[in-house]
Amino acid sequence: MTTPSAADAAAEHRLRVRFGRLHSNVPADGDACAAELAASGRRVVVVSACLLGEPVRWDGAARNHPRATLPLLADPSVELLPLCPELLGGMGCPRPAVHFAHGDGDAPDARVVDTAGRDRTAELRAGAVRADALATLAGASAALLKERSPSCGATAVHGPAGPTAGSGMFAATLRRRGLALATEECAPSAPPVPDDASTRGPHAP
Numbered sequence: 480m481t482t483p484s485a486a487d488a489a490a491e492h493r494l495r496v497r498f499g500r501l502h503s504n505v506p507a508d509g510d511a512c513a514a515e516l517a518a519s520g521r522r523v524v525v526v527s528a529c530l531l532g533e534p535v536r537w538d539g540a541a542r543n544h545p546r547a548t549l550p551l552l553a554d555p556s557v558e559l560l561p562l563c564p565e566l567l568g569g570m571g572c573p574r575p576a577v578h579f580a581h582g583d584g585d586a587p588d589a590r591v592v593d594t595a596g597r598d599r600t601a602e603l604r605a606g607a608v609r610a611d612a613l614a615t616l617a618g619a620s621a622a623l624l625k626e627r628s629p630s631c632g633a634t635a636v637h638g639p640a641g642p643t644a645g646s647g648m649f650a651a652t653l654r655r656r657g658l659a660l661a662t663e664e665c666a667p668s669a670p671p672v673p674d675d676a677s678t679r680g681p682h683a684p
């Protein structure tokens with residue numbers, strides 16, 4: 480008989496494989512993975528991959544957030560779609576941190592720069608477009624996103640002077656299509672589990 484810990488490990492492995500396919504260098508594999516989720520008949524929820532423990536942040540770390548993700552992981556009617564729009568935009572990992580120099584994800588003239596002052600707007604937009612395409616293929620209806628990210632922030636992003644109200648590129652795209660957005664800071668309550676901001680180490684492609 481499968482023990483709960485073995486079941487948990489199997490579920491985590493399946494999610495990691497799914498993440499790998501969605502971020503594959505072969506876009507058709509990512510498309511097929513998303514389409515399989517749509518065919519599952521379950522509710523599909525986008526989750527910022529770093530919240531699930533994937534070490535994809537700019538510094539190569541994860542931002543594991545069990546309090547926000549466990550209710551989704553434990554719900555048999557839900558399939559998770561782990562996405563990192565900045566990886567999908569070709570920004571690599573680790574990468575220089577970015578912030579909005581002007582506007583936010585809803586502004587047509589938004590401008591995103593990295594810590595060296597280089598314009599990264601096109602990559603953020605490309606990542607949002609690709610991530611949204613996968614979410615569309617998967618039939619996702621909701622998203623749990625990492626607050627303050629210039630890609631994933633749902634109500635706040637990093638601006639020129641620090642955190643400020645606004646939407647990230649990906650979050651704004653999802654909201655325009657009508658998806659319900661939550662963040663790790665406003666997710667439904669869950670059993671008290673210590674959050675783990677540690678990393679599993681640099682992302683291995």
Ligand code: SF4
Pocket residue numbers: 527528529530535536537562563564565566625628630631
């Ligand atoms: S782009 Fe989104 S998923 Fe990727 S590291 Fe930043 S917050 Fe996490």
